[in-house]
Amino acid sequence: xxxxxxxxxxxxxxxxxxxxxxxxxxxxxxxxxxxxxxxxxxxxxxxxxxxxxxxxxxxxxxxxxxxxxxxxxxxxxxxxxxxxxxxxxxxxxxxxxxxxxxxxxxxxxxxxxxxxxxxxxxxxxxxxxxxxxxxxxxxxxxxxxxxxxxxxxxxxxxxxxxxxxxxxxxxxxxxxxxxxxxxx
Numbered sequence: 157x158x159x160x161x162x163x164x165x166x167x168x169x170x171x172x173x174x175x176x177x178x179x180x181x182x183x184x185x186x187x188x189x190x191x192x193x194x195x196x197x198x199x200x201x202x203x204x205x206x207x208x209x210x211x212x213x214x215x216x217x218x219x220x221x222x223x224x225x226x227x228x229x230x231x232x233x234x235x236x237x238x239x240x241x242x243x244x245x246x247x248x249x250x251x252x253x254x255x256x257x258x259x260x261x262x263x264x265x266x267x268x269x270x271x272x273x274x275x276x277x278x279x280x281x282x283x284x285x286x287x288x289x290x291x292x293x294x295x296x297x298x299x300x301x302x303x304x305x306x307x308x309x310x311x312x313x314x315x316x317x318x319x320x321x322x323x324x325x326x327x328x329x330x331x332x333x334x335x336x337x338x339x340x
Contacts, residue, residue, distance in 0.1 A: 190210035193208070205226060
């Protein structure tokens, strides 16, 4: 049994705390639940003023951001050696319909949205917040049979990847267009 009960919060840097709160309220209906501001970092005691904001992402999940006005401007949300598509925050929504309504709202305001992308076990859209963080909204579309099949091969896939650094084909049915467990 894991010693962690749940994730307390996930924190990222943002360019502007107020803009970030307003954006997440407008597009993802997240409530602004807490602001903490200090002139000194509590853990390291460094003099470094910051605004730390917390948003309710639903079901006890909290998304947080730091605005750091004394630091150099953000160049990118991830390091230069990591592809821009890699680091992202995936948020689960209740249905493809909800996902598509958010997509329409984002696009109506000129925000670029990639997708929907069909991952067989879920569908996703991808977009960026005002600080450039890549977000994903995902709606599950899997079946119990799909979930079971993926659970049965996860260790074989991981071990093969560790040896070869090539994509294993144990679950190729997810990407061959058939969506059928065990498809050739």
